Structure formats: structure tokens, C-alpha cells
Amino acid sequence: MAQITAAKPPDRKLLTEYNRATEKLFKVIIIGDPGVGKTSFIRRYVQNAFRGDYKATIGVDFALKIVRWSENQTIKLQLWDIAGQERFTWMTRVYYKEAQGCIIMFDLTSRNSFKNAVKWKKDVDSKCFLEDGAPVPCMLLANKCDLQQREVDQWEIETLCREHGFIGWTETSAKDDLMVGDCMRFLIEIMMKYNRFQTTDIFGPSLKLGKRTIEETNGIVNQKASSSCRC
Template sequence: MAVCTDHLFKVLVVGDVRVGKTSVVLRSVRKSFSENYKTTIGVDFALKTVQRDPRTVVRLQLWDIAGQEQTRNLSRVFYREARGALVVFDAHNWPTLDSAARWKSDLDAKVSLDSGRPIPALLLANKCDLMEQRDRDAMAPSLDHFCLLHGFSGWFETSAKEGTNIEEAGSLLVEQMMTDSSDGLQQNKDVIKPGQRSGRSIASPCCWGGAR
């Protein structure tokens, strides 16, 4: 019988209020967009299943963390066991990029991989549909430097409204988390138990017909 590996990862989605975090999550999970989302209070959750290949299923727990300042007082609790993050800013509202640096610093201070390294975090320049192409082109070098400076593992221009690069960003983050998970399994192969914690690989009969 073919064996299918089933991975579970907790992914944080953080950033300031109204940068489009909830829109990014719902575009990814439901392939939809609405102008009428209410501001998240505390944390919302969504589940996404990805058929990475015929024998590998990846389940994502997306934690949509509220952007209010008071939420950061509880962030250590919310961040626990996370294996990846999407840090969102509003590309049409440049000051939110400064806040993205603070969110990344908060992540690095409060959650890490088993190896002690920071969890992989992608920067999403959301609402790019509101920008002129020349402004988007001019933004790229700045974001390259910003990501190097603050330790992001990459960045994407995204539009939750139009669906631009939402799946691409998610796919890259999954690949980064899978790499980190494989490294962790190699380092801890004598002590890992199936289902021990998020990010571990659980071997099971390959019975998945596709993403659900």
C-alpha cells in the first residue's frame, strides 16, 4: 500500500488593522472576496488543505491575528507552536510597512523553530491593485532591502481582491515549512512521535483523492 505523509502546520497572519489580512485568508481558503469584512477582534481561524503531490497532504491552520495594539499583549499565546507566518502590509499605505517590521520583530522574539531559528515569514505587499505599475516597479528594490534587513524569507505583491499571488505566496511558505520540518525530523528522528506537534509528519495510508 502506498504511504501518504500528512503534515499539519500552524501559520500566523499578522499586520496592522485594515491591511487586508482577513481578505488574504479568505481569498486563499474560499477563493472569494468581499468589501464588507468586519475588523477581526482577537484571532480568527481558517483551515486549508493542500495536496502538495500525490503522496503528500499539507493541512494549514491559518491564525488571523487582530492588528490592534492590545492584541500584542497576548501574542505569545497566539504564536505558540507556529511554523510559519505571513506578515501583511498595505502597499498603498506605506507607513504600514514600518509596522510590518515591528510585527516581524515580535515574531522573532516570541516564537522559533525547534532548532532555535526564526520561523519562515513572507512579507505580503497587499492591495497592489490600487497602485500604478510604475509605483509597483519602484517599490521592488526597497522591499528587497527591507526583507534582507529584517530577516524575511521573501516577499510578494498581492491583491486579495484580484487574487494576485495569494496562492503563489502560500505555496512558497509551504515549501519553506516542509524544508524546516524535514530538517527537524532528521535532527530528532529518535524521539518524534506521530501527531506530537504541528509541523510533524504523520505517515498514513495514501487515501487522498485531492485537496478537500
């Protein structure tokens, strides 16, 4: 029985060289209670715009932001919004899968949304982790800091952040564009740092369907077996 030989993992040295001069892709998921400002935050960061009344973006999984990190390093950020539709429940694993960074957002003017940040963190940690088994780096954002009536104190945020393994936190305002770009830069730095430790896939490549050309051979009767499973 012919075994399918998976392609050899790329040479580590070459890979490092390659990474140094090219583009990286990061999937970042943004979660938190309804109405805390997740979509506004993404719009502010990606388009530098703010509107009070976002309709759920229909038909799009994520917003793409391209960041020129340095002269020879471009970063493509996929910002996955829960799009409002899954708001009554925890997310599908499909949403969490392969996330390299996570933002959990709450609304400084809503104590309940702050309390739920822990629930969201637990849900993330139970459904995804980095290749080495470490939790996905998770940043806590206290949004709507432009508003006056606050229901959450800073020391509470600090404690929660420490006790539940967040990588850091800050106050933000998507409306006034406070700390939006800066906190994303912080998250990217952390993701770059973690990314350096990630091993290449030890199991060989997996198949993605419908991406590249498919060997259009027609079965056993008039074909030679293809020797690669990379389609």
C-alpha cells in the same frame, strides 16, 4: 517513587516513511497592521472569495485549508488570523506558539503599515522560534497591488526584506486574486524544507487536556498508578 516513563520517541526511519505518505499540519500566522487585508487574504486563499467588508470572525482561532500537495501528501494549513481584536497591541504568545510559518502583510498604499512590518517581525522573533532555535520562516507580502496610488517603492521592500531576515516577498492582491495561491505555495515549500530538519521532541510527549479519554480512576484509595502520562 515510581517515575513516569515517557514514551520512547518514534523511530526516525519509520517516521520519515510515515511522513512521506500522509498528512502534515502547519500553523501559519498572519500579522500586520489593521486594514492591510489579512482577513481578505485568508478568505481569498481558503474560499476563493472576496468581499470588501469583513466582520471579524467571532469564535474561531483559525481557518483551515487542506492542500493536496502531491499524490500521497496532504497538507493541513491552519491560518491564524489576529481576528482584528488584538489590533491595538502585540499578540499573546499563545497566538505565536508553535507557528511554523509566518506572513507579515502591509498595504502598498500605506507607508506606515510598511514601516510597522519591522516591528511585527521583531515581535515574532522575540516570542517564537523553531525547535532548533532558528527564527520562524517569515514571508513579506505587499498587498493591494491592484490599487494605483502606492506609497512604497520596490527597492525599499527588497532592502527591508534582506535586512530583516524575511525569506522572501511578493506583491499580492486579495481582491484580484494575484499571487495569493502562489505565495502560499512558496511558503509551504519552505516549511516542508525546514520541517525535514526538525527533530522529534527530545523531552517526550506533553499533555494535552481534554483531548483523549482520561483514565477515570479515583485516586489513591482504590487505584493502581497509571504508568503513562499520555492522556
